[in-house]
Amino acid sequence: LEQIEKVPLAPLAADLLSALTDDRRHQKLFDEFTRVVGRFLNDEQALATMREKIREELPSLFNLFRADAYLLKKIVASAGSLLDEVRADPDHPMRAEFDRFALGFIERLRTSKQYARRAEKLKRDFLxxxxxxxxxxxAWAxxxxxxxxxxxxxxxxxxxxxxxxxxxxGKHLAADAQIRADMNQGFVVALASFVESQKSGVSTFIADQVKRWDLAQLTRLIETNIGKDLQYIRFNGMIIGGLAGLALYTAERLFLVN
Structure with missing residues (x-):
């Protein structure tokens, strides 16, 4: 939770909502909203509750000749017809209005200090x-x-x-040469940057390790493990050097005689 508290909520919410508006996916949410409202308007229990609220708010007018029920039916029928029109028409003016609202809200989330303060307060209160x-x-446990x-x-x-x-x-990498090339280039850039930033530390580390070596013990280890090979190399070197010297001497004498 401490890490979540450090994340600015308003810009993050703006980015998430902006991603939602790509390819007009927010309009699908709008369609679902109209369906939910339509189901509510066709719910008899919900309509009865609305009728009771009308009686409470405007008793003298809407109780006359049971006008509350008549007006409510007209309002519900008109609202249902409007929602059907909106769902059937991709270019309906209400969709354009919803677009303007969504994009404006996203921009305010991204730039408004007031929205940022409200979002941070909401986050702190929730967390x-x-x-x-x-x-x-x-959940973590x-x-x-x-x-x-x-x-x-x-x-x-x-x-x-x-x-x-x-x-x-692995299958995707094997099938896509462009991805492999991009990854290789990325690794090269990352490794070059890492080596550049760490080369002084690596040099210091190696130097410190070499300083700690016991040269006498190191010499004994070399003689013990590869001493015979060194003797063989020295012996072969002596023979080859002698033969090379003899060949040069012979060539020189032949050149002088001629």
Whole structure:
């Protein structure tokens, strides 16, 4: 929760909503909203509740000749007809109005200091509730217990999913040369940057390790492990050097005689 508290909520919400508006996916939510409202308007119990509210708010006018029921039916019929028109027409003016509302709200979330303050207050109030903190602690404990039990099980679900994921990733890499080239280039850039930033530290580490070596012990280890090979190399070098010298001497004498 401490890490969540550090994340600015308003820009994050703006980015999420902006992604939702790609390809007009927010219009699908609008369609679903109109369906929910339509079902509500066709619910007799909901209409009865609305009629009671009308009687309470305007008793003298709408109780006359049971006008409340008549007007409510007319309002419901008109609203239902309007919602049907909106769902059937992709270019309906209400859709354009919803577009303007959604894009304007996203922009205010991204730029408005007032919206940012409200979002941060909402986040603090939500995360500060004891039940939320208790739920987060229980969820983390349950997740950790599940992972520990699963990875130690003979047939681990996590291991199986990871294995399948890596196999699929390998297939995609094998089939797409462009992805391989992009990944190779990315690794080269990342490694070059890492080496550049760490080369002084690596040099210091190697120098410190060399300073700690016991030269006498190191010499004994070399003689013990590869001493015979060194003697063989020295012996062969002596023979080859002698033969080379003899060949040069012979060539020189022949040149002088001629």
């Amino acid at each position: 500060g509730r004891p039940e939320v903190r208790a739920l987060a602690g229980d 349950s997740l950790r217990l599940f992972i520990e039990q699963d990875v130690n099980a003979p047939r681990s679900t996590i291991r199986e999913h990871l294995a399948n994921m890596f196999v699929e990733a």
